[in-house]
Amino acid sequence: MTARRRQGQLRERFHQAAWQEPLVIHTGQPGRRGMLLPDAGPEIRAAAGDVLSPVPNSLRRAEPPGLPELSQPEVVRHYTRLSQMVLANNVSTSLGLGTTTMKYNPVVNELLSRSPKLTELHPDQDESTMQGILELLYRFSAILAEVSGMERFTFQPAGGSQGILANALMMRAYHASRGEAEQRDEVITTIFSHPANAAAPATIGYKVITLYPGPDGIPELDALRAAAGPRTAGLMMTNPEDTGIFNPRVAEYVEVVHAAGGLCAYDQANANSILGVTRARDAGFDMCQFNLHKTFGVPHGCMGGAVGATGVQPALVPFLPSPTVEFDGTRYYLDADRPLSVGAVRSGLGNIGSTLKAYAWVCAMGAEGLRDAAHMAVLNNNYLLQKVLAIPGASLSFAATNPTRRLEQARYSWEQMAAETGIHTTSVHDRMIDYGVQGYFSSHHPWLVPEPFTLEPTESTSQEELDEFAAVLGRVVDEAHQNPGIFASAPHNSTAGAPVRQGFKPAMTWQAFEAIRDTAGT
């Protein structure tokens, strides 16, 4: 331990666990095993006979799979060591991961989600035997309806991108119901919206038009007016965008698209600045989606399980994915008999463990708590922003042309610092880790802001952590000026050495890696 930390004091001798752990497939000894299977018993074995004999030869396994042979303690140690080499949000603040909303994931919600009353449910069991989870889903739909102003939600999409897909599918189904699906073949989005707002509609055949920001960082309304027309199926956009800039004229954008006969989907994956402040309906949107693994306190699980909770206005309820959860006054039930529905986007009831955690988060926070969380996230961001902009060579994107407050996140640039030192944003990212903070998110592509980095402290970060983070950035910039050689092989105090990419081809399995290596060697 060390004495109580002073403001902005760095962890000078931080070192992350570095176990030099071999790949699990290279560990163990022949004959070892980690698990005994339950024995079928003599009656079953006798009655079953040789069960493999009826299997066609071509379907029988000739060689055992090349899995490792390990005892149980070896498996536990291996995976525990791997876990120690993850700078997770429970370990170190991930406030640098802008757009991702790395807030605290309450431990009690993890415990609740591990109840066998939840984990041992089968999606096809009779509704009478899962009234509890159906009631929870029904209640939570009503809660998110109040938070967004929408009418109904589905929790089937298992990620934000799948929620966006569901919105695109509903746009198409809506226009099809009016005989306009063929005519309306274009979706409009903005460059600072998540890539899935362009990619998901493109995957189902839409032509995608992308709006770029004007000088103030806000998508140009005139460009939208020019793009919107009889071919417009809809608009899919984020607000505030990745820059943290809120588009105050968003309702006008919606009006333009509505006037052209299109629908408007609000990507509220990250709604962490606006809970209880402004809602999708207040700006006129027809649909929206919340990433419960961002705004609603659900953990990210290294990239899932997740939920893209998708909500719609009354006119679009018939198009929601099936089944929906309904209540007839006495019992909850699943309704799959919905002829206008876009159908299933995923099997089962979705990631109900994650949905339960989000529900529990809202219950713990309460209505005022949701608003206070949003206010605190914005205050934390503005506090951090001031500290970051005090660092020489850092700047805020669109600062000169758009002086409005950034809300829950902000996109910055190291353009000046990089010009002065030759050290780029990716190098700063790698060096920060040496001081025990998670590296930051640069930007989605394309990088319209040069040398970008995007920070989002959320409401869960303490003032001390904000100070420490800014001090780490300040130190790294000092190093860029004084000791640029230190960046080449950074991080130095992390889990492994720097990668050698030259001449290397991607290999997604060890088998592929060996094959490439052997080919290169001959």
Add this chain to the structure above:
Amino acid sequence: MGDPATGTVYPYIPNSVPAIRAGMLAEVGAASSEELYDVIPASIRLDHPLQLPGPPLSEYDLRRHVEGLLASNRPTSEVLSFLGGGCWPHFVPAVCDEIASRGEFVTAYHDGERSMLGSYQAQFEFQSMMGELTGMQMVSTTTYDWGTAAASSLIMAIQITGRHEVVVPASISPVRLREIRTICGPTATIRVVGHDANTGALDQAALRAAVTAETAAVYVEVPSFLGFLEPGAPVIGEIAKAAGALFVVGVDPSSLGVLAAPRTYGADIVCGDLQPLGIHMTAGGGNAGFIATPHEDRYIATCPTLLVSIVPTVHEGEYVFEWANFESISYGLRADSHDFAGTAQTIWAIVAGAYLALMGPQGMRELGETIMQRGAYARARLAALPGLRVAFGGAAHFKEFVVCFDQTPLSVAEINAGLREHGIYGGKDLTADFPELGKAALYCVTEIHRRQDVDRLVAALGEVLR
């Protein structure tokens, strides 16, 4: 309007202490946090405080509330259940629960190749082990479930071949077919081919008629959704390839300790679900899809998930792991891609890897064998019941089988209601999705079903049908 802060100190919000908050407001030059929202015009402001049920709950009250809601669930662990069909009851080793609940895995994101070596390594190890099971050298990160993995595999085939028709078997899971129609329907024609009523074998004459110069892929499932094993898999693959189409095989990985790696019978793309590998069902929350292919550029370039590659470091024999295809999917290409990659089900890839490491080759073989033995016993016992018939009697089965109740006066729904009275969840009702099977249900038997369990089912069915 004044500052809305209530003065409440929230356990999850470190700076909610009024003095801290006031100090920070002073530093940013704002009189109130409300002032930070000047940019949002009044016309789109929420005009009332959010109306949510009840006050904020303490942790104790929260547990009482949520546990109270869940109490009215009657999960499969409290009864005897034979439900499968895409989400299966398997034994989950305690080690898997331990790994799945490590806060380091649970609360991390992915944007830290340098600082998250452990989760990347676990992901890569999972990929390597799935490569061993499937006979492939390229394995994706997770998709949302088997259905999205199957749909994505077919979209890969469509891109690779430049063709716009796919062929799927009539025995496919109805939910998977709906997912395929949702994702592939807008850009491809989906043709469905039937099978023999006794052996389950795909109708090869119909397949040859369906496969044309426009066919991008032929998709089969081993085992099929209805439980039988497709005897003609290698021939189906040859028919596909002769027409210039790809052969896509969906698998249940819990079978691959005893069943052949699909690559050995000609699969070009393999997909499936990880849920059987140490992951709780959670009403479908445990499902997670994967895609496996040969290590060839055409597959790597079209795989619609993020890919994790191994990379050597400056130290001899040391490796790290990195995203391999950020630029070639929607993260780099936006609308010019054929995917909508994003957060999927990574935590389950880590758990599935731990499960495979725990089981090893011997455990996976024994798992496959015991599932087949128990299934054979259950099929024989049920087939002996008057009025019942086990369909596809001429086929080998894995894990699931179809029971037909045509000779009984009751519907499957009525039979299952009767079984519930005995504390048993009967098989999944197939009546609506497979009308050609008559009154039929899909029964699932795994390593968790004992002889006594099957005997109890038989006795209960005897009473329900009496």
